[in-house]
Amino acid sequence: METVAPVEVLNAPALAGTAHGFLGRRGGVSDGLHAGLNVGLGSDDGRDAVLQNRRRAADAVLAGAPLVTVHQIHSPDVVTVSEPWGDDARPRADALVTRQRSVLLGILTADCAPVLLADREAGVIGAAHAGWRGALGGVTDATVTAMVALGASVANIAAVVGPCIAQASYEVDAAFEANFVAADTYNAQFFKLGRAGHAWFDLEGYVATRLTAAGVGKVERLGEDTYSQADRFFSFRRATHAGEPDYGRQIALIGLE
Structure with a gap:
């Protein structure tokens, strides 16, 4: 029997003392296009492999804890978790918050x-999916607001922006840039001039800056590019550029012990 490699878990100093991890593709049972730790129920991977991977991922961060995820729709919508739900009962949203212990978001x-957040003093955590649309729509602001509603203090929140596509890998067209600048001229700083009619977008920097502007006390960036590290991370854009019919998904996890 082939031995499965250990799950790779990236931790962040800002979240020290809180069970958390940013995971990539290393340490899973999937093969082919999805080789590694693919946790995407919406992918074309076999469901049994995906469920095994989801359990392996959760156990690598907080062994035995139920994993709670959402059906992500690139929105600013946040759900508050009072008790776990099953994989087939996932609400449509892009962020979760809780003060419940022994549950993994x-x-x-x-x-x-991926953005993981915690106010250790208040015992409140959050996790957000910030694609460009959700980020511009305010998913991180909404997550912070939802954490405050559970008793968190904005100044005590630590937030970490995990592995995502880096500016050097994220070329966008002029209409994309215009959308951000129309929302706020300050956003022009997140675009670097590229070939005619195009620019390079700093998603990580934009998300981190939104968190800081919301008053979050500590904001950290991992600085890991999903696109350029095919052996470590899944990437939608890389798969698209390669003409592949599908792609895997990685997971970021946080829980209160």
């Missing part, structure tokens, strides 16, 4: 930015 990504 999970966010899936494949280039979008």
Whole structure:
């Protein structure tokens, strides 16, 4: 029997003392296009493999804890978790918050930015999926607001932006840039001039800056590019450029012990 590699878990100093991890593709049982730790129920991967991977991922961060995720729709919508729900009962949203212990909040990504948040003093955590649309729509602001409603203090929240597509890998067209600048001229700083009619977008920087602007006390960036590290991370854009028919998803997890 082939031995499965250990799950790779990236931790962030800002979240020290809180069970958390940003996971990539290493340490899973899937093969082919989805080789590794693919946790995407919406992918074309076999369901049994995906469920095994989801359990392996959860156990690598908080062994035995139920994993709670959402059906992500690139929105600013946040749900509050009072008790776990099953994989087939996932609400449509892009962020979760809770003060419940022994529950793992999970966010899936494949280039979008995963954001994990915690106010350790208040015992409140959050997880957000920040693609460009959700980020611009305010998903991180909404997550912070939902955490405050559970008793968190904005100044005490630590937030980490995990592996996502880096600016050097994220070329966008002029209409994309105009959408951000129309929302706020300050956003022009997140675009670097590229070939005619195009620019390079700093998603990680934009998300981190939104968190800081919301008053979050500590904001950290992992600085890991999903697109350029095919051996470590899944990437929607890389799969698209390669003409592949599907792609895997990785997960970011946070829980209160």
